[in-house]
Amino acid sequence: MTDAVTNAVLGIIGGSGIYDLPGLENGRDEAIASPWGEPSAALRRGTIAGLPIVFLSRHDRGHRLSPSDINYRANIDVLKRAGVTDLISLSACGSFREELPPGTFVLVDQFVDRTYKRESSFFGKGCVAHVSMAHPVSPRLRIHLAAAAEAEGIPFSRGGTYVCMEGPQFSSLAESTTYKALGYSVIGMTNMPEAKLAREAEICYASVAMVTDFDCWHPDHDAVTVQDIVRVLSSNAEKARGLVARLARDFPRVHEPCPIGSDRALDTALITAPDARDPELLQKLDAVAGRVLRA
Structure with a gap:
């Protein structure tokens, strides 16, 4: 027996500087x-x-929400309810490497989570699940993103480790030099727990980390300011729109099974016995885990 064909629905989360998505045809707002x-919005x-697109402004229009105030669980849940199969995160970040200057797009393949204020799982008391995060990014999404960046002439790096700090303050010099020494590529404030929740929701996820600055480790950039970052944000946002347009044009219209199984992450994740599961929590999991809970 073969799985039913699933049409691809591409989700886009816009980060700092990207609060809408020009070029969206037949656009309409939908509150779920x-x-x-x-x-967030x-x-x-x-x-x-012709490809169905669902866009979400992570910080809301006007940048109303700080990274610590974003309801990451609600964001991923409504994207799942909207039918999103593949999710691209567009995120501003700082760079730890000279070869990744402002304006470079890093197609992240690994994350380090240093956040501590955020709800990072849909599961918990009453229904426990453990998904694999060994490979947090869908490799085929990164391939499609790389092809789109090449076609648009956007400087990019294939792969890199994104360390997610809590914020909203920027790094201390000691933190910045430590992360650089550990070999991380970029630093941001939003991709965690977003990537973890996307995995729990069985949505294929990839991040485009758009470098706005060298973090404060750099002797010429030892005092990162919002004004410095905003100057680069507008340029990055324009390139990001071109990237999304090219990606959508060339994206498969039928969802491709993820080679690392991120779209079936719950197959072996649930550990709580069916008769011990909390009915109230199960109701909240109807969209995220309905595929396995109804099986």
């Missing part, structure tokens, strides 16, 4: 309720080159 609370639905 989530049992996990309020998402209403979803913006439409198409690009």
